[in-house]
Amino acid sequence: MRRIRLLRFIKMLFRRYVDDEVPAYSAQMAYYFLLAFFPFLIFLITIIGYLPISDADILEPLASFLPAISYHVLQENVEQVVKTRNMQLLSFGFVAMLWASSNGMRAIMRGINKALCRDDRMPFWISVPLSIGFTILVTLLIVFYFVLLIFGEQIGELLVRAGMKWEYWKGWDVIRYMTAVLIMIGVFTLLFRYSPCKRIKWRNALPGAVFTTVGWLLISLIFTFYVNRFWDPALVYGNLGGIIALLIWLFISAQLIILGGEVNAILIFNRKDRVGKSGPRLKNRI
Secondary structure, three states: OHHHHHHHHHHHHHHHHHHOOHHHHHHHHHHHHHHHHHHHHHHHHHHHOOOOOOHHHHHHHHHHOOOHHHHHHHHHHHHHHOOOOOHHHHHHHHHHHHHHHHHHHHHHHHHHHHHHHOOOOOOHHHHHHHHHHHHHHHHHHHHHHHHHHHOHHHHHHHHHHOOOOHHHHHOHHHHHHHHHHHHHHHHHHHHHHHOOOOOOOHHHHHHHHHHHHHHHHHHHHHHHHHHHHHOOOHHHHHHHHHHHHHHHHHHHHHHHHHHHHHHHHHHHHHHHHHHHHHOHHHHOOO
16 A cells, blocks of 8 residues: 555646756756855855865865765865965855856756745745845855864864763764754744745655755765766766866756655645645634
8 A cells, every 4th residue: 555655646646747848957056056155165165174174174074975076176176266365265156156146046946846836936025035044044054164164073072071971972963964964854834834825834844854865965965976986977077077067057957955845735735625625614724
C-alpha cells in the first residue's frame, strides 16, 4: 500500500514538474544566482576577511559541495579581487549581489506561486520588497552558516573553557554541522511559508523544506563526485568548464527548491481532498 502511494506521489510530482515549467523557472533563477555568486563571495570575504583568517579558509566549506574545477575557478578569481579590500569593493559586492539575488528570489517565488496558486503573478509592490527582504535574510543566515563552519573549532574550544564537558566536545563537529543543516531547513521553511500568494501553515511548509535540504545535500555530493571522477567540462568548454559546471549545479539546486514547493502543494491538496470527503467539521481544522 505504501509502495503504491509512493509511486503515485512520484508520478504526481513528475507531472507537476512538467506542467508547472519547473526547468524554465530554475534556469532563470540559476542565471541570476550565477551573476550573484561572485559578488556575494566578494562581499562575504571582504567582511570576514578583516578577521585573522585566510581566503582559503572562507572558501573551504564550498569544497565539499562544488566540483573541483568550479572551486578552483572561484578560488582564483575571488583571491585576485579581494587583494585590494576596501569599502568601494564591499559596496559594489553588496549592491550587485542584492540586485541579482533578489531577481533570482523573485523567480523562486514565481515558481512556488505556480505550484500552490496555479498562477505565478504577484503584485510588483509586494514581490519586490518581499524578494529583497528574503535576499537580505538569506544573506545574513548564510554569513552565520559560514561563520559556524569556519570558526566552529574555536567556538568549541571556548565552550570547553567555559565549562562544557570533554565528552560533549567530541561531538561538537556533529553539532555544528547539524546546526548548519537546521539553518537551511529553517530558511526554506520561511521561504515556503511566506512567498506563496496563499499563506500556508508552518507544518505544511516543513515537508518541502526538509525535501529540498536533504535533496540538495545528496545531489550536490553526487554531482561533485561525478564531475570530479567521470566528467571533465574543460574537455568540451575549455576555460569556461568551471563556470559551466557551476551553472549546472545552480540549475539543479534551483529545481530542488521549486520542487520543494511542489511537494508541499501535493501534500496540501491531497490533505484537502481527504478532508473534503470527511465532512465540513474536519475541514475546518485545516
